[in-house]
Amino acid sequence: MKFRLFLATLLISLFSFSQQVKSPSEFLGYELGTTFSRHHQVIEYYKYLAEVLPEVVQLKTYGTTNEGRELLLAFVSTPSNINNLEHIRKEHLEALNGNVASEKALVWLSYNVHGNEAVSTEASMKTIYEVVTQKKEWLKNTVVIFDPCINPDGRDRYVNWYNSNKNTPFTIDPNSKEHHEGWLSGRSNHYMFDLNRDWAWVTQKESKQRLAVYNDWLPHIHVDFHEQGINNPYYFAPAAEPMHEVITQWQRNFQVEIGKNHAKYFDENGWFYFTKEVFDLLYPSYGDTYPIYSGSIGMTYEQGGSGRAGLGVKIDNGDTLTLKDRIAHHYTTGLSTIEMATKNAAELNEEFSKFYSNKDYTYNSYVLSGDIDKLKMLTDLLDVHRIKYGFTKSKVKGLSYKSKKNETLNSNSQKLVISTNQPKSTLVTVLFEPETKLTDSLTYDITAWALPYAYGLDAVATKNIVSTSSNSIEYVPKVFEENAYAYVTNWNSMKDARFMTTLLKNKIRIRYAKEPFTIHNENFDRGSLIITKGDNSNVKNFNTILKTTAEKYHKQLTTTATGFVNTGKDFGSSAVQMIEDQKIAVLSGGSVSTLNFGEVWHFFEQQLHYPITILDDDYFNSIDLSEYTILILPEMNSLDDKKLEKIKEWIRNGGKLIAIGDAIKTLKGDDFSISSNETSKEEEEKDSISKPKSYASSTREYIKNMITGAIYKAKVDTTHPLAYGYDTTYYTMKLSGDSYKYLDSKNAVYIENTTKPLTGFAGSNAQKKQANSLVFATESMGKGTVVYLVDNPLFRGFWENGKLVFVNALFMVE
Structure with missing residues (x-):
């Protein structure tokens, strides 16, 4: 009798508990799925849950966005687990040392x-509510980490746009404006960066803050929730090929098991889905691959919908896809994922530990040498990923990234060593491997990214572990001498560029050398900066500003009491030019690529720290371009004749135009001498008589014309102002099969006879066009200049070695 009374009381209390916790619909005041919630409303609901269920939900604010919105994590588990959260975390990370110490499964769900x-x-709100009310038994051996919105700036941009443009009631007609988002879409973050391609490069504020917490936890399972085209069925794991060879068999197998569990629920509801197609596991900077290379089961889930779907839209089969449908699907896979973690907690812990045990890699150390500033930028990235490294001054022999032959790295200066004898060995292998093995050339993203190329550093890969003698870069500071005739420094990296722009903003006048010179037995190459006391006699606190700025950027200033050089041109020569302050504008809107526009915008505001004006396509024709010295055309599909004529007249009068990638195609007319590098007639005829191809092979035939992010070795004319700070070799990231012929002169960087990339995929037809093709060049037009950047040097903000080319285009090219 007492037991029955106890059971009845327990059931009543559980019922009361579930009743006292408001559902998202009850809390928000509208039925979930009938409107889009703004970010602050979502955050308020999560804070509400933490307030009414503090023993089950613990919140952590891990940062803010560029626009000031809160980035929040919710840790959900039993009261006992929540009270011991830090102990669980530390116990779990013992696996990095090869120990299986934990019995808890860790699941991280990333949304939006x-x-x-x-x-x-x-869907995240519906999922967390279900977990804390109806699925609490799953939490006994599981901690679920909810990130309700990775990209609040983009989400609120979309939600505000949709609410301003939707019909009332909403219309399902796909032609209606509410289904056609404008140019400044909500997909990307504030700076128009795709955060789902930034996990490895960590260029964005949101990524840096998230990775700091993610690497504190390294969950067993990480899910990245997405949407795709409105007519696509739901996608979930297992993923498509190519899968990187470092992915373990168990990681592959468990994806299959999770997919089967999802399929069970989708089958019950009659929902369509697909697996093993489109979404591969190769490129390391996704929300599924980065976790996989860190030991997790990383997965992408894709619901049909995205910005076109709104609250409801008619799809091709005549059905209506509603926001409620989309919520139900993500909610189902989210719960199914947690269920699989709960059922397999012991195996997840065991296999996670195995992932961090010793592995057999082709190469076990990567040794890099080069400019000390570039090495420092790379170690800053390694620190974010908690990748261990050291330094050596010894000679090291291994596979050269330059020649792809065994060579010795002879430099006596500090060399950076990253080895695989550390927990992050798999991630090291993926980020540094000289050649990525492709199991399938049909891939969703770029196929090459090796960091030595991206940072412009000499490197070798060795099969042995290279010992190190120190763990930090050694800077040898020079004593700052006041009242010198001039201060001289080299020009090699973005730190040099930031040093320069900081001085310019402080009204310090700077010159640069157009010819190499030697002074006080020190050699300085083209582009070296010369700051004279005479040029800055009217600047108050000149010495203080210069010294403080040099210390900030670790600049080694050589002082001289004379402008008379040992060799080369004296400081008063016409070969020593003043760096002019520039008034710079960039075109936005129209057919401009939002991603490339964002790369330019972010570069100026967050990397170079130099002002830029954004001119929109809508009112461009009413702008007086004479107010600007430089105009940047990001990648774009079209430019109307009126705008083009306006730009050409401005160039002839002394303006400088910088055209990136596809923007070059919009520059039509005899004024521009750049032309496409097409295949020969003989090759075209040879292709035309080949055997007919099957319908099923059409996609394979198409990719023959593509280059999906391959790295090519290019030759550099070091006398060209675009190439100041570079040696005779440049590694360029090619993102398409487009190519252009050499100009008659002023070719700064170009590919010679090479057709095949050093690493990455290039289709057979695309390869034919790369020999004797242009990478970067300039040409004169009247009093002005056109700068052609065929390959985007600012790609995703991570191709560090291209950024100085862009700065040269701004300040060194006349």
Whole structure:
């Protein structure tokens, strides 16, 4: 009798508990799925849950966005686990030392990395409510980490746009404006960066803050919730080929098991889905691959919908896809994922530990040498990923990244060593491997990214572990001498560029050398900066500003009491030019690529720290371009004749135009001498008589014309102002099969006879066009200049070695 009374009381209390916790619909005041929730409303709901269930939900604010929105994590588990959260975390990370110490499964669910894929944040609220009310038994051996919105700036941009443009009631007609988002879409973050491609490069504020917490936890399972085209069925794991060879068999197998569990629920509801297609596991900077290379089961889930779907839209089969449908699907896979973690907690812990045990890699140390500033930038990235490294001054022999032959790295200066004898060995292998093995050339993203190329450093890969003698870069400071005639410093990296722009903003006048010179037995190459006391006699606190700025950027200033050089041109020569302050504008809107526009915008504001004006396509024709010295055309599809004529007249009058990638195609007319590098007639005829191809092979035939992010070795004319700070070799990231012929002169960087990339995929037809093709060049037009950047040097903000080319285009090219 007492037991029955106890059981009845327990059931009543459980019922009361579930009743006292408000559902998202009850809390928000509208039925979930009938409107889009703004970010602050979502955050308020999560804070509400933490307030009413503090023993089950613990919140952590891990940062803010560029626009000031809160980035929040919710840790959900039993009261006992929440009270011991830090102990669970530390116990779990013992696996990095090869120990299986934990019995808890850790699941991290990331929502809305693409802002206009807006359903997942809504689904997160429904999912967490279900977990804390109906699925509490799963939490006994599981901690679930919810990130309700990775990209709040983009999401609110989309939600505000949609609410301003939707019909009332909403219309399902796909032609209606509410299904056609504008140019400044909500997909990307504030700076128009795709945060789902930034996990490894960590160029964005949101990524840096998230990775700091993610690497504190390294969960067993990480899910990245997305949306795709409105007519696509739901996608979930297992992923498609190519899968990177470092992915373990168990990681592959468990994806299959999770997929089967999802399929069970989708089958019950009659929902369509697909697996093993489109979404591969190769490129390391995704929300599924980065976790996989860190030991997790990383997965992408894709719901049909995205920015076109709104609250409801008619799809090709005549059905209506609603926001409620989309929520239900993400909610189902989210719960199914947690269920699989709970059922397999012991195996997850065991296999996670195995992942961090000793492995057999082709190469076990990567040794890099080069400019000390570039080495420092790379170690800053390694620190974010908690990758261990050291330094050596010994000679090291291994596979050269330059020649792909065994060579000795002879430099006596500090060399950076990253070895695989550390927990992050798999990630090291992926980020540094000289050649990525492709199991399938049909891939969703770029196929090459090796960091020595990206940072412009000499490197060798060795099969042995290279010992190190120190763990930090050694800077040898020079004593700052006041009242010198001039201060001289080299020009090699973005730190040099930031040093320069900081001085310019402080009204310090700077010259640069157009010819190499030697002074006081020190050699200085083209582009070296010369700051004279005479040029800055009217600047108050000149010495203080210069010294403080030099210390900030670790600049080694050589002082001289004379402008008379040992060799080369004296400081008063016409070969020593003043760096002019520039008034710079960039075109936005129209057919401009939002991603490349964002790369330019972010570069100026967050990397170079130099002002830029954004001119929109809508009112461009009313702008007086004479107010600007430089105009940047990001990648774009078209430019109307009126705008083009306006730009050409401005160039002839002394303006400088910088055209990136596809923007070059919009520059039509005899004024521009750049032309496409097409295949020969003989090759075209040879292709035309080949055997007919099957319908099924059409996609394979198409990729023959593509280059999916391959790295090519290019030759550099070091006398060209675009190439100041570079040696005779440049590694360029090619993102398409487009190519252009050499100009008659002023070719700064170009590919010679090479057709095949050093690493990465290039289709057979695309390869034919790369020999004797242009990478970077300039030409004169009247009093002005056109700068052609065929390959985007600012790609995703991570191709560090291209950034100085862009700065040279701004300040060194006349």
